[in-house]
Amino acid sequence: MEVRVPVSLSRHEIMCCAGLAVYIYIFLGAMVFVGMLSLLAYCYHQRRIARYLETDNMNNNMQRHSLIDR
DSSP states (O other): OOOOOOOOOOHHHHHHHHHHHHHHHHHHHHHHHHHHHHHHHHHHHHHHHHHHHHHHHHHHHHHHHHHHHO
């Protein structure tokens, strides 16, 4: 009966796999960073829109009052 020994990876192949894993984790970290940055930009934009609508509504109310007072 023949015994088969599993093929072991050479040191070079192990280092290549480890290097590839590092690049994959760097890429995933960059994607998470870009996602968080876009979420912050979206929240900032929504806050700006809400402020604009609030001031626009105040301006419209002031114009409406000036029309009623006449």
